[in-house]
Amino acid sequence: MDGLDAYDEIRSWSYQWIRIYKKNGANAAQWHTAVLSQAENLNQFDPPLMFAEVQAISKSVAKWVWQRFTERHFSALQSVRGKRGGRPKSTTKEGEPWKTLGLSRATYYRRLKSGLLIPDQH
Structure with a gap:
């Protein structure tokens, strides 16, 4: 040190x-x-x-x-x-974009990670 x-x-x-x-x-x-x-x-x-x-x-x-x-x-x-801070970890600054797309949270992030979902789509 x-x-x-x-x-x-x-x-x-x-x-x-x-x-x-x-x-x-x-x-x-x-x-x-x-x-x-x-x-x-x-x-x-x-x-x-x-x-x-x-x-x-x-x-x-x-x-x-x-x-x-x-x-x-x-x-x-x-x-x-x-x-x-103060938001639940499962909620983004924009809210819960997976709900507006009719997806589960897990599916939303899986598609986002794989590139099948463009972040600006929500």
């Missing part, structure tokens, strides 16, 4: 925890300390990253997340995710 793996793990942790820290009244310095502490805990690589690299990664992530991640941003992100 390398610095990029560490960056991804720290970034992921930061996105999960930033709202809690801000809601509890933490300041930027406290947030940075928390991110650095978590980065040190996650530094279980073989060989582990040097402390200076862990420090640089945590500082970068902490600063970026603190400055850019707000409640409004979180709500907008959740809204986008909600609009994108």
